[in-house]
Amino acid sequence: MIRAHTVLEKVKKAIVEANVRINEEVREIIEEYEGPFSDIIKENYRISKEENLPLCQDTGMVEFFVFLGHTIELEEPIEQTLNRAVEEVYREYPFRFSVVSDPLFDRINTETNTPAVVHLFQVEGKRLEIRFLVKGGGSENLSVLRMMNPTSGVDRIKEFVVEHIRENGAKACPPLHVGIGIGGTADKAVLLSKLALTRDFKERNEDPRYAELERELESELNLLGIGFQGLGRGKTVYSVHVEHFPTHIATLPVAISVDCYLCRKGKVIVEG
Template sequence: MREEIFQQVLSYEGPFCDVLRRNAEVARTKDLPLCQDTGFVEFFIFIPFNAIFERPIQESCDEAVKKVYSSKPYRYSIVTDPLYERKNTRTNTPSICHIFHWDEEKVQIRLLIKGGGSENLTTLFMLSPTAGEEELMGKIIEHVARHGSKGCPPLRVGVGVGGSADKAMLLSRLALTYSLSDVNPDPRYESLERRISEKLNQLRIGFQGLGVGPTIFSVHVLQAPTHIANLPVAVSFDCYLSRIGVVEVEPVRIESR
């Protein structure tokens, strides 16, 4: 558990607070999972245009996930077929890899590990392009009010606005990899993040849906250009454990083309 989340758990005073603290402390000191649902692993990998890799990125990510999950008492949660066979792969792979090119001369790997409960809260709204802030916020608030207690709150909320439906969804997931203190550099969207956070915490869902403490830890919004006839808004959620990470690597070999 990251320090910023650990401190939030320690400061919580409400039902089962001692159990939550003890769980966090045992996990930290004994290198044990915080939850029986050790999730599925999603990578967001930003690479230079001229980076050369010795093997497929997906293969490397899957090997890392397999190694970690098989060396620890982590549950395997991935099944081979979503609808019919649903046979466990017994490696927690394949992982999910999103690969982006950027202008930096380093590789950045953003990591998100999500359990099934928070994943089931994921939603997409295809709003009218005439919709404004209030309608957008209203959709999110209504959704969290109805379903937020099912995702192990306090939640972290990622919002993707614009692009196509799938682009908005990708942005909403990428937004979950940011730290609690990160804000959108555009002051309009920073204000939107803050307003959504305030409204969601007024719902008083609280820790584990018990009505005490914050309902959400943070809201992060990412935006993209979109079609004149569209306003897609995707919302992804992460549970209070917030199992994320960021690693930056200077490439070993760069070739100019």
């Protein structure tokens, strides 16, 4: 049995690190950037690390992707553990509470930054893997779904992605990590686009056709010249990842999700 406390402490540590320590893949790229405000951007993440202060005032809504081995026994429901981890971290550290209890009418802050969003995937084995994103409002607002004609080809999908980033990319603190979900149903495509954001920048899709699409889109999006913070210098996107799933013969759902330049994410693995 995996004890709740074991999961709780590992997840809490990972959430804190995601909020106060720059993603190493991102740091390497920022260190090479010499455009507008480069010194301020670099100073920001150095101070955050030294003082345990958030990298951004928008400390986000936490979204989890839980891969639960089919032979794993948990002490308590994983969603309960994860929500407790989020609440404890956001109370113990100077992280902004960003979650409201009702989306439309009351919009009263829960003052715990919970509930978190939890997606559960049942997998084989004895391992519990928890991936998460710290999603700020700016990047989340760029999410989009389009139900495309099933006869649409690769070029049409590329046009959709490029046009969306051209019109909106500067709004989400670029450079961006771009996740694309193709297939399934409407909700599945959006979930896939979010899951794609948990990938490391240099990872490529196992299917060489989708891997080539990722490379082509990364190249085309960087030609847009949006640049760091929308100021026209440096990269527009760090990387592009595609996740795909079988779909109905009459549908072709395509979803886009993005992460801002901080790409705050983490992974926790617990052996059963």
